Amino acid sequence: MELIESPLQDLKKEVSTGTTIIAVQYQDGVIIGADSRTSSGSYAVNRVTDKLTPVHDYIYCLRSGSAADTQIIASYVSYYLNMFSIEEGCLPTVKKAAHMFREFCYQNKQYLLASIIVAGWDEENGGCVYNVPLGGSIIKQPFAIGGSGSSYLYGYCDIHFKENMTEEEAISFVSKGITEAIARDGSSGGICRIATINKDGVKRRTIYGNELQKFWEK
Amino acid sequence: MQPKKKTLRPIVTGSSVLGIKYKDGVILASDTLGSYGSLARFRDIRRIVPITKHTVIGGTGEFSDFQEITKILRQKIIENQELVESGKEEDELLPSEIHSYLSRVLYGRRNKFNPLWNDVVVAGFEKGKVHMGTVDLWGSYFEDDIIATGYGTYFALPLMRKAYKKDMERDKALEVLRDCLTVLFYRDCRTINRYVFAEITKEGVNITDPVEIETKWEIADWQEGKL
Numbered sequence: 235m236e237l238i239e240s241p242l243q244d245l246k247k248e249v250s251t252g253t254t255i256i257a258v259q260y261q262d263g264v265i266i267g268a269d270s271r272t273s274s275g276s277y278a279v280n281r282v283t284d285k286l287t288p289v290h291d292y293i294y295c296l297r298s299g300s301a302a303d304t305q306i307i308a309s310y311v312s313y314y315l316n317m318f319s320i321e322e323g324c325l326p327t328v329k330k331a332a333h334m335f336r337e338f339c340y341q342n343k344q345y346l347l348a349s350i351i352v353a354g355w356d357e358e359n360g361g362c363v364y365n366v367p368l369g370g371s372i373i374k375q376p377f378a379i380g381g382s383g384s385s386y387l388y389g390y391c392d393i394h395f396k397e398n399m400t401e402e403e404a405i406s407f408v409s410k411g412i413t414e415a416i417a418r419d420g421s422s423g424g425i426c427r428i429a430t431i432n433k434d435g436v437k438r439r440t441i442y443g444n445e446l447q448k449f450w451e452k
Numbered sequence: 453m454q455p456k457k458k459t460l461r462p463i464v465t466g467s468s469v470l471g472i473k474y475k476d477g478v479i480l481a482s483d484t485l486g487s488y489g490s491l492a493r494f495r496d497i498r499r500i501v502p503i504t505k506h507t508v509i510g511g512t513g514e515f516s517d518f519q520e521i522t523k524i525l526r527q528k529i530i531e532n533q534e535l536v537e538s539g540k541e542e543d544e545l546l547p548s549e550i551h552s553y554l555s556r557v558l559y560g561r562r563n564k565f566n567p568l569w570n571d572v573v574v575a576g577f578e579k580g581k582v583h584m585g586t587v588d589l590w591g592s593y594f595e596d597d598i599i600a601t602g603y604g605t606y607f608a609l610p611l612m613r614k615a616y617k618k619d620m621e622r623d624k625a626l627e628v629l630r631d632c633l634t635v636l637f638y639r640d641c642r643t644i645n646r647y648v649f650a651e652i653t654k655e656g657v658n659i660t661d662p663v664e665i666e667t668k669w670e671i672a673d674w675q676e677g678k679l
Contacts, residue, residue: 242574252490252641269531270672270675271641275641276490276603276640276641276642277603277639277640277641278638278639278640278641281638281639282669282671282675283675284673284676284677284679285673285677287679305679308679309679365659371588382490386491417492417644418491418492418493419490419491419492420487420489420490420491420492420641420642421641423641424669424672425669425672427672427676438676440669440672440673440676442669442672444666444667445671450498451495451646452495452496
């Protein structure tokens with residue numbers, strides 16, 4: 235039995251995005267945020283990961299669980315969404331993308347370790363957030379949190395979430411959440427990547443490790 | 453009959469401890485985190501503590517066992533003090549004696565299948581020279597000029613070995629330690645950016661208050677948009 239998990243043992247473990255991911259519906263669309271650590275046991279394989287993965291122009295997915303599983307599912311969904319939108323001559327709805335993720339996750343549930351949040355903007359419905367957890371259920375929510383670090387945010391989110399926030403309020407909600415989760419969850423860390431998705435497209439930003447707000451530190 | 457209190461697996465754990473000798477003494481460094489599995493639960497603990505005026509120990513692994521080791525050693529110091537005062541012993545226990553005693557304690561516990569689940573660094577000043585080494589939960593005793601425990605053995609030791617020169621300057625030693633601590637913060641999931649340095653010279657022991665070290669995240673821009 236190892237004293238502390240050594241990297242040699244760690245590298246035999248599944249590489250997972252032990253993670254914190256948040257998606258929030260706001261006035262004009264959605265705000266999504268994630269940390270940037272990919273861990274294998276207690277070794278940080280990638281400290282600047284980008285977990286905000288586009289599957290179409292106005293639709294992103296937030297990945298948690300096995301890095302390999304979520305990467306390949308996102309690739310498949312983005313391929314099919316692209317094909318269908320060309321065939322149909324219009325942009326896909328977030329609902330379509332979410333249901334596609336669900337199909338992959340549900341039909342292959344024995345093989346996969348994937349917990350995904352699908353968020354984006356479409357003309358009919360504005361900003362939408364769908365949660366596709368382990369097992370392949372699909373649940374539409376005004377906000378969704380996922381990953382190992384999310385355990386530390388249920389209290390924070392339940393107390394501070396409001397419907398129809400402004401962009402600034404929503405970004406503050408997401409970045410503070412990610413920051414707190416990074417502070418407490420060993421499997422989350424690095425920087426906070428945030429994206430705003432609305433009718434004007436996708437705007438990405440990064441809050442670096444040393445710029446993250448400091449809350450009670452002891 | 454006493455209930456069994458074996459340490460089956462570590463619960464609250466501390467990560468790496470680093471140590472490097474320099475011209476005038478030795479510097480140890482560690483972060484101030486006590487992890488509860490993957491939860492960064494206790495963010496202001498001290499994993500490097502003074503034992504005598506000239507000795508310091510640092511501990512990786514189960515924090516309660518480290519606290520127990522601190523108690524055991526301080527008790528030994530008190531017993532030795534009494535002998536010194538009654539003229540039976542010469543002087544305060546030396547770092548090498550403390551180190552040796554600790555290795556017997558840990559080995560004895562391992563033989564009873566009830567280890568103190570730690571990797572302990574013992575460092576101090578005796579007879580004009582630095583003594584530094586480790587003892588682990590199996591009772592293995594080891595002395596060297598550069599020491600690292602936990603993840604530090606994999607990430608910090610190679611860096612320290614490259615940079616170490618006998619009788620190096622204090623600033624250089626601190627720089628090496630800071631670089632190693634930064635790498636560990638990047639790569640070890642069970643660390644935080646809050647460190648304590650313990651310096652031991654012939655004057656005695658000086659343990660700093662917790663400090664933060666600057667980190668670099670520019671490479672994040674190159675990773676954006678990539679899977």
